[in-house]
Amino acid sequence: xxERYLFRGNHAIAEGAMRxxxxxxxxxxxxxxxxIPEYFSARMPDYGGVFLQTESEIAAINMLFGASAAGVxxxxxSSSPGISLMQEGISYSCGADLPMVxxxxxxxxxxxxxxxxxxxxxxxxxxxxxxxxxxxxxxAPNSVQEMFEFPKLAFELxxxxxxxxxxxxxxxxxQMIEPLEYTFDPVDPKTxxxxxxxxxxxxxRERRVIRSYDLRPxxxxxxxxxxxxxxxxxxxxxxxxxxxxxxxxxxVIIAYGTCSRVAKAAVRxxxxxxxxxxxxxxxxxxxxxxxxxxxxxxxxxxxxxVEMSMGQMIEDVExxxxxxxxxxxxxxxxxxxxxxxxxxxxxxxxxxxx
Amino acid sequence: MTNxxxxxxxxxxxxxSAGMIIAQAGMSEGRYVTFFPSYGAEMRGGTxxxxxxxxxxxxxxxxxxxxxxxxxxxxxxxxxxxxxxxENGILFFNQTLIKSRPxxxxxxxxxxxxxxxxxxxxxxxxxxxxxxxAFAAVTKTVDLDSLKAAQRVIFKKADEKMHRLNDQALERGxxxxxx
Amino acid sequence: MRKVYHRPEGLTxxxxxxxxxxxxxxxxxxxxxxxxELNIRERTVGIAPVGCSVFADEYFNCDMIQPAHGRGPAVxxxxxxxxxxxxxxxxxxxxxxxxxxxxxxxxxxxxxxxxTVIFVNNAIYGMTGGQLAPTxxxxxxxxxxxxxxxxxxxxxxxxxxxxxxxxxxxVYINRTSVHTPQWVLKTKKAIKRGFEIQMAKKGxxxxxxxxxxxxxxxxxxxxxxxxxxxxxxxxxELKLFRDLTKEEK
Numbered sequence: 001x002x003e004r005y006l007f008r009g010n011h012a013i014a015e016g017a018m019r020x021x022x023x024x025x026x027x028x029x030x031x032x033x034x035x036i037p038e039y040f041s042a043r044m045p046d047y048g049g050v051f052l053q054t055e056s057e058i059a060a061i062n063m064l065f066g067a068s069a070a071g072v073x074x075x076x077x078s079s080s081p082g083i084s085l086m087q088e089g090i091s092y093s094c095g096a097d098l099p100m101v102x103x104x105x106x107x108x109x110x111x112x113x114x115x116x117x118x119x120x121x122x123x124x125x126x127x128x129x130x131x132x133x134x135x136x137x138x139x140a141p142n143s144v145q146e147m148f149e150f151p152k153l154a155f156e157l158x159x160x161x162x163x164x165x166x167x168x169x170x171x172x173x174x175q176m177i178e179p180l181e182y183t184f185d186p187v188d189p190k191t192x193x194x195x196x197x198x199x200x201x202x203x204x205r206e207r208r209v210i211r212s213y214d215l216r217p218x219x220x221x222x223x224x225x226x227x228x229x230x231x232x233x234x235x236x237x238x239x240x241x242x243x244x245x246x247x248x249x250x251x252v253i254i255a256y257g258t259c260s261r262v263a264k265a266a267v268r269x270x271x272x273x274x275x276x277x278x279x280x281x282x283x284x285x286x287x288x289x290x291x292x293x294x295x296x297x298x299x300x301x302x303x304x305x306v307e308m309s310m311g312q313m314i315e316d317v318e319x320x321x322x323x324x325x326x327x328x329x330x331x332x333x334x335x336x337x338x339x340x341x342x343x344x345x346x347x348x349x350x351x352x353x354x
Numbered sequence: 355m356t357n358x359x360x361x362x363x364x365x366x367x368x369x370x371s372a373g374m375i376i377a378q379a380g381m382s383e384g385r386y387v388t389f390f391p392s393y394g395a396e397m398r399g400g401t402x403x404x405x406x407x408x409x410x411x412x413x414x415x416x417x418x419x420x421x422x423x424x425x426x427x428x429x430x431x432x433x434x435x436x437x438x439x440x441e442n443g444i445l446f447f448n449q450t451l452i453k454s455r456p457x458x459x460x461x462x463x464x465x466x467x468x469x470x471x472x473x474x475x476x477x478x479x480x481x482x483x484x485x486x487x488a489f490a491a492v493t494k495t496v497d498l499d500s501l502k503a504a505q506r507v508i509f510k511k512a513d514e515k516m517h518r519l520n521d522q523a524l525e526r527g528x529x530x531x532x533x
Numbered sequence: 534m535r536k537v538y539h540r541p542e543g544l545t546x547x548x549x550x551x552x553x554x555x556x557x558x559x560x561x562x563x564x565x566x567x568x569x570e571l572n573i574r575e576r577t578v579g580i581a582p583v584g585c586s587v588f589a590d591e592y593f594n595c596d597m598i599q600p601a602h603g604r605g606p607a608v609x610x611x612x613x614x615x616x617x618x619x620x621x622x623x624x625x626x627x628x629x630x631x632x633x634x635x636x637x638x639x640x641x642x643x644x645x646x647x648x649t650v651i652f653v654n655n656a657i658y659g660m661t662g663g664q665l666a667p668t669x670x671x672x673x674x675x676x677x678x679x680x681x682x683x684x685x686x687x688x689x690x691x692x693x694x695x696x697x698x699x700x701x702x703x704v705y706i707n708r709t710s711v712h713t714p715q716w717v718l719k720t721k722k723a724i725k726r727g728f729e730i731q732m733a734k735k736g737x738x739x740x741x742x743x744x745x746x747x748x749x750x751x752x753x754x755x756x757x758x759x760x761x762x763x764x765x766x767x768x769x770e771l772k773l774f775r776d777l778t779k780e781e782k
Contacts, residue, residue, distance in 0.1 A: 006378055006389075006507075024615050032393060050614045054607070055640040062604035062637070066611025069578075069598050070619070074611070092601045115393070176416050177374060177389040179381045199596040200616060201576035207545075209590050211581075211599035258416075265414035339419035 007180035009173045010035035012148040013103055014043070017075050020152035021187035022101070023049030024067040024074035026060040028082060031115045032171035033105035036077045057082040061089030061102070068098040069210050071198035073155050073189060077103040079171075080121050081112060083129075090164050091130030095212025097197075097227075099158035101151055103167040105174040108335035116335025117171035117258055122312035125166045126286040133224050135231050137238060138166045138285040140256040144178035152184060157238060159195075161230055168285060170308065172258045172337065240283035241292055245271065249278025251347065252296055254317055255306040256282045258337065263306050265340035270347065277347070285313070293320040302350060303327040306338055326354065355410050357495045358418045361485075362403035362435050363427025363448070368482035372425070373404035374508050375486060379500035380408035388416040401430060408495050423493055425485050427468065429454065446488055448481065464492060464531070471526050480523040487527020498528050543568035545594045554754025556744025557586050559711045560653060561593070563721045564622065568595060571728055577620040578612055580605045584626040585659040603634020606641035609648045620731060621648040628658050631667040631691050638697070638739075645702040645736040649727040652693060652739055655746040656765060663749035667691045670768055675749075690768070694741050698774045705730050705738035706774040712745060712761035716771070726776070735778055743769055 007015070014036050017025070025040040037053060044051040050067070054060040060076045067074040078086065083104045093100060106121045108114040125138045137157050141150045147169060154165040199208055214220045242260075245267055246252065255263040260281040270277035280296065282289050296303075303325060305314040310333045321327055328350045332338050359376065363369045370391050380387040391404040405418035424439045425446045426432045432452055439445055443461045450469035466488045468481035483505070490498045505520045512520075540546065543565025551557045568574040574595050581589035583602035590597035600608040605623035613621045630638050630652050638650070657675060658664040665675040665682060668690050672681040682690075694708045705727055709720040720742055727738035743765055745757035752760060 004381060006374065006381060006387075024611065026611070052610070052614065055636050058604065059607040059610075059637055059640065062600060062607035063611035063614075065600050065604070066598070066608035066613075067615040068611075069608075070612045070615035072615040074615070088601050089604070096598075171393070172390060172416065175391055175393050177377060177391075178413075178416075179387060199578045199598060199612065199619075201578070201619060202594075202596050203575035207594060207596050209597045209599070211590055211597075213587070213599065261413075262415040262417055268414060337417050339417060340415050341419055 002181055004179040004181050006177050007144050007148070008035060009144045009147040009169065009176050010105065011039045012144045012180055013077070013151060013167070013169070014039035016148035017101070017151035018043055018047050018049070019182070019184065019186045020073065020155050021189040021192065022073045022075045022151065022155065023047065023189055024064070024072045025050070025076065026052040026054050026063040026067075026074075027076045027078060028054050028057045028060055030079045030082045032107060032117075032174050033077050033079050033103075035174070036103070036105070057085040058088065061086040061093075064100045065089055065093055065096070065098060068093070068100045069199050071195050071200060075101040075103070075151065077105065079105045079107045080109050080118070083121060083124070087124075087130035090136065091128070091132050091134065092212045093164045094128070094134035094136065095132060096210050097162040098164070098210070099155070099162050100164045101154040101158055101167065102164055103151075103169060106168065106170040108333075114335045115171060117173070117308060117337060118333070118335055119170055119257060119259065119308035120310070120312070120333060121168065122285065122307070122309055125168050126288070126316070134227070135286055136164045136166050137161070137234060137287070138168050140168045140283060140285050141173060142257050142260045142281065144173075144176060144180055145183070147173060148180055149183060152187070161234055162197075163230070168257065170258050235287040238284060239287045239289050239291070241289040242281040242283060244279040244281070246278035246280060246296070248276050250276045250301045251304065251351070252278050252280055252300045252302070253304045253306055253343070254280045254282070254293070254313070256285060256313065259306045259308060262338050262340055263343060266343035266347070269340050269344045288316045290320045293317060297321050297324050300325050302354060304330060304343070304347060304350065306330045306343060308332045308337065357408045357423055357493060358421050359406040359408070359423045359425070360403060360418055360421040360435055360438070361406070361425045361427075362401070362431035365400045365402045367402070367427045368479065369402040369427065370404055371508055372482040372486055373406045375501060375504045376406045376408065376489075376496060378504035378507050379496040382500050382503060383496060385410060386413045388413045390416045403431065403435070423489065423495075425489060426452070427481065427485065428452065432456065444492060446485055446492075448485065450481070464488060466527065466530060468527070472523060475519060475522055475526065477519065480520055483520050483523035484527035487524040488530050489527075490524075491528045491531035498524060541565045541569055543574055543594050544592055547591050549592055550588060551585065552748045554745055554747040554757055555585070556655065556711045556742070556746070557653065559717055560651065560720070560742055560744065561589065563717070563724055564624070564651065565593060567721070567725050567728055568593070571725070571732070573620045573728065573732065576618060577622065580609055580621070580623040582625040582629040584629050586624055586626060586653065587660070589624050603629050603632070604637055605629065605634065606637040606646070606650065610641055610644070610646050613646060613648050617647070620728065622728070623648060623650045625650065625652055626659070627652070627654045627656065627666045627668040631693050638693075639700070642697045642737050642739065643700050643702040645704065647731055647734055647736050649724070649731050650737075650739040651724060651727075652741040653744045654693070654741055654769065655744045657746050657749045659746055659749055668693075668769075670765065692769060694739070694774045697739060702737060703739060703775060704736040704777045707776075708741040708743070708769060708771050708774065710743035710761055710766060710771055712743065712758040730778060733778075741769070743771070
């Protein structure tokens with residue numbers, strides 16, 4: 001094993017982003033993600049990039065709009081209330097097809113809510129979140145190692161498809177400390193292929209315009225149909241998930257992020273008790289692993305969705321299962337975190353009621 | 355072997371750093387570790403607690419519901435966390451500051467004069483190190499030497515004098531058990 | 534035959550959709566001429582606002598970007614910080630800059646960001662059809678103050694130059710107008726100064742330009758010019774508020 005360092009999740013995501021070539025960060029303080037801008041502010045000068053603490057999350061996301069148009073890998077991070085403020089900018093960035101990475105270290109809501117870990121921004125992240133017809137790829141890490149690695153993956157997806165990409169973490173993943181291994185070499189942004197749409201002055205070429213509007217009758221509809229093709233390609237090619245003990249599973253837990261860690265412990269507990277339980281952990285929440293769930297539907301006696309929200313991801317599961325198998329929910333809204341024991345006990349109830 | 359640990363006390367008693375030192379020591383021994391601190395809106399003076407998991411296999415849940423090992427540094431933490439210790443689990447309590455006594459009969463209980471010993475050594479702030487020494491001696495989750503090395507990593511900005519003091523406190527705690 | 538007047542290379546060959554007598558066309562032309570005269574067209578990114586001049590991204594013959602309403606200064610900050618070799622100008626109307634984008638302009642000015650803002654003040658929301666603007670004068674009629682702006686109900690106008698002049702950050706603040714040929718020339722000088730300050734990497738420059746909106750003012754173009762002379766410029770004083778590069782000398 002190569003060298004490992006203890007890292008806080010919030011520090012890992014910042015370090016991972018800069019190693020992935022991020023050279024522009026703008027953000028506004030909010031708990032539980034303050035360690036991210038702090039880390040960027042300390043390290044960005046060494047990478048020769050820009051760090052800016054902004055007057056608001058609205059300003060931050062719009063600075064990314066500009067920085068991305070200028071061609072740099074740009075990122076912002078926030079927590080739920082701040083992400084709500086950014087929705088305008090995310091919608092515009094999708095309308096202008098600008099790549100960028102936005103990490104949400106989710107806390108309890110709605111409103112000011114609390115600062116405890118939560119997953120209640122699932123709908124906002126997976127449905128677009130702002131106005132208009134769009135989606136953004138959503139990556140859900142579940143360890144400090146993935147907090148480090150996902151910014152690189154996010155930038156690659158963002159640039160391949162020219163779209164904002166959301167990293168959906170939570171307060172626990174941000175505050176948690178685990179060993180971290182530097183699994184990739186730092187990316188030198190100068191070695192990345194030059195983008196053919198960026199605004200760098202029209203010397204020697206036609207002028208370029210980046211905008212999200214088209215008022216000519218019929219044109220926007222055509223444009224949006226074109227953009228849908230991009231989303232269809234993402235749905236076909238970028239689904240990511242992880243499985244645990246699914247081969248012979250009669251009972252399947254579906255959980256992401258922090259909940260998937262707890263669910264993994266619950267699967268161990270169940271297996272120790274002779275119950276054939278397995279885990280499906282979506283890594284991309286959009287695109288959602290529909291095919292995998294479809295395949296499981298025929299052979300699963302019971303799906304259990306565990307989420308730190310009121311029942312959001314369960315809707316995506318039910319859209320695939322279509323009533324062909326029972327689906328039960330273990331929700332924890334408002335900052336509660338499930339435990340393996342609780343999942344095990346609720347499972348036993350669910351099984352009796354079948 | 356998996357040891358799920360909760361450490362709890364006042365803010366300022368070195369609860370978080372104690373947890374990080376265990377995690378660092380466990381990692382240096384090639385084990386799987388995960389650490390999760392409580393984080394609150396108060397900056398100072400509130401209660402603090404953290405969970406640490408040290409395991410020979412990949413750590414599934416970072417959330418410790420029922421700890422194998424509990425270390426409590428103050429009275430409110432004993433009251434709050436004692437009922438959560440697993441059957442046959444282990445409880446260390448800071449005898450200097452905690453006046454009441456644990457009630458559980460189904461767990462092993464170790465009183466530690468953490469603050470008394472720390473004051474003898476010259477600083478109440480290293481009571482957490484005394485506790486960690488006792489923890490290593492009883493649970494053998496990590497070696498004393500690993501803890502000594504780990505505190506130097508976690509307190510990398512402290513001076514050599516402080517590092518030596520921490521080592522002494524770890525040893526005194528260790529000798530309480532293996533004296 | 535000698536050509537005495539032609540479309541500057543800084544403008545695209547596109548028919549502008551501004552109303553007769555509107556000031557935007559004049560201000561566009563000034564900027565376009567300067568892009569050529571200062572030889573910066575090929576390294577300039579212009580920012581079009583939301584409002585009548587949203588179409589500025591079609592008219593300026595340089596790279597253009599069109600962001601969300603009021604966010605021009607934030608987008609300019611991102612562009613300029615990411616690529617300091619660019620020349621960036623943010624073209625904004627009064628609703629864009631002084632209402633929805635107040636936070637962005639104040640903080641960009643406070644940070645002394647190195648770009649140039651052209652702030653077109655015509656005291657009305659043009660594109661949406663003549664509603665109250667943050668710069669609508671007291672008692673002035675708009676479609677949402679049909680009995681005239683009652684400052685007790687609709688609040689008071691904001692004088693942007695005076696507001697920003699209270700900050701330490703900005704290098705250059707000037708208020709001009711385009712209601713007479715003389716003032717058009719003065720406006721060109723002021724905007725030129727703004728670009729030069731940026732080219733010298735000195736920092737933030739804002740040029741507020743009072744501009745006619747005959748359509749929504751319900752006036753003829755001539756009446757509109759006269760109204761700026763007699764009324765609007767009395768409320769919004771035409772003057773150089775600050776030029777820190779001069780104080781250095």
